[in-house]
Amino acid sequence: MLEILKNRLKQGHRTLKFPKETPKLAERYRGRPIIDAAKCAADCSACAESCPTGALQMHPPRIDLGACLFCPACSSACESGALRFGQDHRLATRTREELLVDGGEAKLAAALDEKLRKLFGRSLKLRQVSAGGCNACEADLNVLGINVFDLFRFGIQFVASPRHADGVVITGPVSANMRQALIDTVQATPQPRVVIAVGACAISGGPYAGSPEVLGIPPEIKVDLFLPGCPPHPLTLLDGLLRLLGRIEDEGRISSSST
Amino acid sequence: MSAETATFETGDVLARGRVRWLECQSSVEAIKRLVHGLPAGPVSVRAEKLQPRRIAVALTEGWRGEVAHVALTNAEGGLAAYKIIDPSFHNWFGLAFAMRGNQISDFPLCNKSFNLSYCGHDL
Numbered sequence: 001m002l003e004i005l006k007n008r009l010k011q012g013h014r015t016l017k018f019p020k021e022t023p024k025l026a027e028r029y030r031g032r033p034i035i036d037a038a039k040c041a042a043d044c045s046a047c048a049e050s051c052p053t054g055a056l057q058m059h060p061p062r063i064d065l066g067a068c069l070f071c072p073a074c075s076s077a078c079e080s081g082a083l084r085f086g087q088d089h090r091l092a093t094r095t096r097e098e099l100l101v102d103g104g105e106a107k108l109a110a111a112l113d114e115k116l117r118k119l120f121g122r123s124l125k126l127r128q129v130s131a132g133g134c135n136a137c138e139a140d141l142n143v144l145g146i147n148v149f150d151l152f153r154f155g156i157q158f159v160a161s162p163r164h165a166d167g168v169v170i171t172g173p174v175s176a177n178m179r180q181a182l183i184d185t186v187q188a189t190p191q192p193r194v195v196i197a198v199g200a201c202a203i204s205g206g207p208y209a210g211s212p213e214v215l216g217i218p219p220e221i222k223v224d225l226f227l228p229g230c231p232p233h234p235l236t237l238l239d240g241l242l243r244l245l246g247r248i249e250d251e252g253r254i255s256s257s258s259t
Numbered sequence: 260m261s262a263e264t265a266t267f268e269t270g271d272v273l274a275r276g277r278v279r280w281l282e283c284q285s286s287v288e289a290i291k292r293l294v295h296g297l298p299a300g301p302v303s304v305r306a307e308k309l310q311p312r313r314i315a316v317a318l319t320e321g322w323r324g325e326v327a328h329v330a331l332t333n334a335e336g337g338l339a340a341y342k343i344i345d346p347s348f349h350n351w352f353g354l355a356f357a358m359r360g361n362q363i364s365d366f367p368l369c370n371k372s373f374n375l376s377y378c379g380h381d382l
């Protein structure tokens with residue numbers, strides 16, 4: 001017992017000051033890609049050829065973050081330094097189209113409208129559906145509950161039934177066997193509700209795109225927030241959730257020069 | 260490579276905690292040994308063209324235990340099917356067995372002491 005207390009005192013508190021302060025991420029962390037199209041050689045497509053998911057569109061080079069695995073075969077293949085991965089964890093968007101990154105200015109996820117903010121701003125209960133995910137996206141959602149990120153201090157919680165939820169978080173590429181369960185879960189969540197797609201799989205099929213077993217999120221389910229990554233860093237998730245609730249108040253834009 | 264199999268007699272939550280602790284220790288030892296004997300060569304290589312109509316089975320070590328990969332190729336040498344089974348797939352039955360005769364209030368503790376993956380079972 002004394003040992004435990006001593007250990008606690010020694011460790012101090014671990015909760016981050018996020019979003020007031022962003023911790024320095026590990027050097028090898030790969031966040032928002034930094035693309036310098038001017039450096040890209042016109043006759044080279046080495047990056048796009050190396051991409052396992054077809055996330056790269058060429059000339060000028062653009063990365064669809066919704067399909068990107070941050071693997072990073074492309075930046076290793078690029079010899080002219082036109083493409084590298086920066087340290088910016090802020091990747092959340094409200095639309096699928098905004099996930100296409102070309103190195104120019106990017107718009108970050110905007111907050112919900114005022115009525116929904118009033119409803120969910122201080123209490124958002126989420127039901128998670130793992131629709132064929134690999135367990136990494138799920139693990140990084142789970143880790144938001146530990147004292148470092150401490151999701152609960154923002155009033156955001158995962159609940160055990162869609163009947164108790166204000167929204168659904170979807171991970172995985174939506175396999176044929178999980179499609180109906182996902183539809184039922186969304187329908188069982190009372191309205192108004194939010195739908196959040198987490199990870200390359202949920203957004204585009206990720207590494208499983210093209211498989212006959214992979215059906216994707218049915219078009220009748222409207223996604224309100226896209227959180228890209230494979231899996232997304234917990235800070236990417238937290239940043240996106242707080243932006244959706246209007247609890248991060250900055251200009252909501254980033255330019256390509258930020259790292 | 261040899262590794263000691265961690266066991267504990269009582270078969271309860273404490274036992275599973277102890278087994279995990281013993282496994283952590285032997286994993287650290289194994290990593291230390293392996294790190295010094297890494298083979299030379301590139302970290303990753305591009306996959307060559309696959310043989311047509313073959314089946315390949317591989318077992319790898321994951322953090323919950325043994326992960327089995329099975330790949331089948333079609334007549335053109337493309338992937339016809341790929342299945343991955345993680346240890347949770349088998350161990351959910353163990354949890355069901357361990358829960359017999361217990362109160363529902365014990366479920367969360369027992370469940371988390373197994374710490375199985377929910378992913379990959381409805382595919």
Ligand code: SF4
Nearest residue numbers: 051068069070071074
């Ligand atoms: S990092 Fe993304 S864009 Fe680059 S090769 Fe990997 S999946 Fe493709």
Ligand code: SF4
Nearest residue numbers: 134137199200201230
């Ligand atoms: S996006 Fe990546 S990490 Fe997430 S479920 Fe798919 S494969 Fe796993």
